[in-house]
Amino acid sequence: MGLGSDLAKVENWDVDQSKGGKKKKEDDDSAEETGCWIKLRFIASCISSRSKVDNSVSATTTNYAESKSPNDASRDQPATAAVSSTTTSNAESSTSTSKLEEELKVSSRLRKFTFNDLKFATRNFRPESLLGEGGFGCVFKGWIEENGTAPVKPGTGLTVAVKTLNHDGLQGHKEWLAEVNYLGDLIHPNLVKLIGYCIEDDQRLLVYEFMPRGSLENHLFRRSLPLPWSIRMKIALGAARGLAFLHEEAEKPVIYRDFKTSNILLDADYNAKLSDFGLAKDGPEEGKTHVSTRVMGTYGYAAPEYVMTG
Template identity: 45%
Template sequence: RKRNVDDGEDNQGFNEYIDDEFEKGAGPKRFTYKELAQATNDFNDDQKLGQGGFGGVYKGFFRETSSYIAVKRVSKGSKQGIKEYASEVTIISRLRHRNLVQLLGWCHEKKELLLVYEYMPNGSLDSHLFKENNLLTWEFRFKIAQDLASGLLYLQEGWEQCVVHRDIKSSNIMLDLNFNAKIGDFGLARLVEHAKGSQTTVLAGTMGYMAPECATTGRASKESDVYSFGIVALEIACGRKPISLTAKEEVQVYLVQWVWDLYGNGKLLEAVDPRLCRDFDEQQMECLMIVGLWCAHPDENLRPSIRQVIHVLNSEAPLPALPPKMPVPTYFSPPANMRAVNGAGPDKGPNKNSSSYSNFTSSSAASSSASRSNMP
């Protein structure tokens, strides 16, 4: 009985916290569980759009407004799912931009945590890049890259705090009816003061899209989101995932390495998605691929800002001149126990990390091997 009382108190406290956070936002509304159950046919599997690590997403329909919705249902008992729910509440509820998936509302009743989003009829970008029966034309692809850059610019510069997404990848880029791209899934996102620029956190993200400094230091920043953008830009151009264990040659396993090698040998367009059948604008393709490499530079200090990316994609600035061989970073970090003791942030004394880049080393080979075993 005492446990039930405690559960009730915990639930009430969580409800008050969530309600308070949503009150700070302007748009999202509170839905009842009954409304969402009716809209999704009691969360029928036939309505399921996808399944994530912490719950399912269901298609719903509101008869009163004749509109479709997407409902994320957090798995019961998932502590990480609750954290991600709270993160979405505190961050995305305050954001408004045409290239972000709009949060319409929420529900927390009967120990259910539900988030309601605008429905994106064309699904996620990865489903169009990597499935045989879906083919995006080059015109749509280039526009999607521009949309993604526009959404990131808003997150990094368009609000009172910088939003570090930490999980930019093609499966989190959603497409509306007209194939406009919108960034979704803010469960791992963090708010960072503009003056600080980064945040040391537990390791988060998806292997293949994660910047090398994140895997080494746990530090998430605007620059690490730019790196992830670069990977997605290369996916859009090449129609390949960032890590491909079925590649014919070893050099083709890692997308960035493969494209950079082709760039250095003057054969960049050999990496283009063959499904496009050469039906693309060569100048735009070269631009997107070089921007992708620039963003995915192993040294975070040599990556562009997302504003610079937009200028180049819009032909308002020249293409960068990159080194013909892909640099590989080497990190000099204090011992893990020192970082734990001094874990206040990357800008404080022993916790600050320096990096340089050099030719391929045994240490970087080891990290590559590790990433291959932890591919998405």
């Protein structure tokens, strides 16, 4: 019984081993088969991805090739268009410049400044440099070379008054042109001296000799020491001489049209000089004694006869 029982156990163990071996083999085969499928799927996926990439590259290349030709053609075309546009722009600029030159009858003695020259000369138009303000714009104190246009250190070189055009002011480009054209030609001890000008983009500036005593208005209507009668008479005679020069002595008569105390400037010795010719107008032509005009400038006293009959 013992031996038979043992043999039976051995047989059962062999059968179990055989079954186990078969099962293990089946598991191994299944694992191997699964591994193969995974590899195949991975390879297939790679091939598919590679195919998509190739197709994408091919499509991109094709699209690039298709779009390159028109672009290349357009690259060649705009070159001509750009030249044409530049030529048109230059032509317009040239026309604008020539038109401005026709309007601006600049005297050769006037200096032409750049905006940066005057910006540095007035220390960037700082409030401390402000001398006054009128219909044209603000006036700033500045310093430039004696015989040039470059800015210099404050207190050195030539002291000047720089008038800037206020784009929202009462006067504009037309008045600026009148100022340059008249004061550029007219020279007299009782007319303020115009040193130069600046015209750059929309900037319009004028550079005058500096008048240390300011305007007559400041001395008459502001809190300051009263002027003695001798000085008052000197100023009145100087202003009258300036008007007489414009009406009688200038090569072409000029009607000032803005005679007031704020436009009579005084130098260190209280010599009067007329300024602000923005409203000036040519006088009567040869052989004529009158010219038609209308009342201009600041409101003030006007003779009733003039108001009624002109």
